[in-house]
Amino acid sequence: MSSRHHGITDDLRHQITTGRIKPGERLPSESELAGQYKVSAATLRSALAVLQREGLVEKIHGKGNFVRRPHRKITYVGGWGTLDPRTAAGADLRVTVRTTATVASGELAALLRVPTGSPLTEYLCLSHEGHSPHSMARIYVPHDLAPRSLPGDGSPSSRAETGFTVPIPPPAEVRETVSARLPTPDEATILRINSAAAVLTVARVAADMAGRVVEAALLVFPGDRVDAVFTTHHTTDERTTQE
Known part of the structure; x- marks a missing residue:
């Protein structure tokens, strides 16, 4: 479970940092992502939690997960x-x-x-x-x-x-x-x-x-x-x- 969790995190991180998924863009729903990666909902949420802690993904209640836009100083x-x-x-x-x-x-x-x-x-x-x-x-x-x-x-x-x-x-x-x-x-x-x-x-x-x-x-x-x-x-x- 741990390796699959890290594999999902690495793949999504790569898509975000290379611009394949752009700042402000909404990620597919958690159920869609779990189906895409063929993992449980718990494993998928663990992977997203890592990206949220890194500041790459922002979860907005009732709307979903979004690629965070860099904040200006x-x-x-x-x-x-x-x-x-x-x-x-x-x-x-x-x-x-x-x-x-x-x-x-x-x-x-x-x-x-x-x-x-x-x-x-x-x-x-x-x-x-x-x-x-x-x-x-x-x-x-x-x-x-x-x-x-x-x-x-x-x-x-x-x-x-x-x-x-x-x-x-x-x-x-x-x-x-x-x-x-x-x-x-x-x-x-x-x-x-x-x-x-x-x-x-x-x-x-x-x-x-x-x-x-x-x-x-x-x-x-x-x-x-x-x-x-x-x-x-x-x-x-x-x-x-x-x-």
Whole structure:
């Protein structure tokens, strides 16, 4: 069974990498493939699972298995959490935003420095490249600061660069913590990625002049889809001396 499993994987991989089966193309149904290779459904699914882990095949629930299109890289601009519009436009990203009322608890209450149970507005921002999820962000804002409407709320946004920010009062301080880790089961499901593939996360906390936290956000990018750029501007204190 093992050798047949690997033989199917090798054959399908060869067809994909040589372009015989093109990016975005739907594979025959699992029952058709099992009949074609004269193997059980379990053996066929094991072979497809290998290709899914390799990122060559994407299984879309209710639609079937598709050859995955290579995702383009975008640039995350640190300092105030935007997606570089040049790279976002190049990747043809569409951003949808889902708004939910929630309350602060646990780590979220600590990040926002508010009492447990304080009302918040959550924005789930999900970018798509074509039909495939690209990256995501969960943004939390105190309820009294949440804007009444947001571009892309509930529908595709025409401005990808605004997709991972919320128009709130300009912050005086932005603290971003960047780390690499494995995705949570929820993140792997939403982004349709292998649970063993590393993601780059940016935990962003913004505060106003009075020190009030106006936003806490967690951005998640599959590691092969983003470059994060942080620029520091130094000012020179020029003193004029009089002779």
